[in-house]
Amino acid sequence: MPSLQDQLLKAGLADEKKAKAIRNEKHKKRKQQPKGAVEVNEAEIRARQAREEKAERDRQLNLERQKQAEKKAIQAQIRQLVEPIVLIAREVRPLISLSTTRKSRSSLWTTPWWINCHGEGWLLSS
Numbered sequence: 829m830p831s832l833q834d835q836l837l838k839a840g841l842a843d844e845k846k847a848k849a850i851r852n853e854k855h856k857k858r859k860q861q862p863k864g865a866v867e868v869n870e871a872e873i874r875a876r877q878a879r880e881e882k883a884e885r886d887r888q889l890n891l892e893r894q895k896q897a898e899k900k901a902i903q904a905q906i907r908q909l910v911e912p913i914v915l916i917a918r919e920v921r922p923l924i925s926l927s928t929t930r931k932s933r934s935s936l937w938t939t940p941w942w943i944n945c946h947g948e949g950w951l952l953s954s
Contacts, residue, residue, distance in 0.1 A: 833847050833851075
């Protein structure tokens with residue numbers, strides 16, 4: 829496949845003198861660079877930096893999401909531990925209220941299960 833330069837010459841859009849000058853300029857530019865040096869492309873550098881910054885932002889977002897997920901999991905575990913206790917506490921009610929004076933009041937607390945086993949609000953003693 830002919831190069832772009834050859835195509836332009838054939839089409840008459842460029843002349844041989846300019847093409848030779850451009851070839852010489854490219855050759856000199858390559859000669860001036862030390863061996864093994866790669867030509868630095870600024871657009872490529874900016875693109876690489878943008879990718880690295882995006883990757884860092886993504887890592888930070890993922891860490892934040894993981895922390896939030898852990899926090900929710902811990903809250904769910906606490907809720908599972910506390911919920912049965914709260915339900916039992918709601919079912920507890922005073923069985924007998926003993927008041928000897930206005931200032932002192934004591935009660936015996938029970939649950940519906942205890943009432944079913946020992947009678948409706950009466951303490952059974954032997």
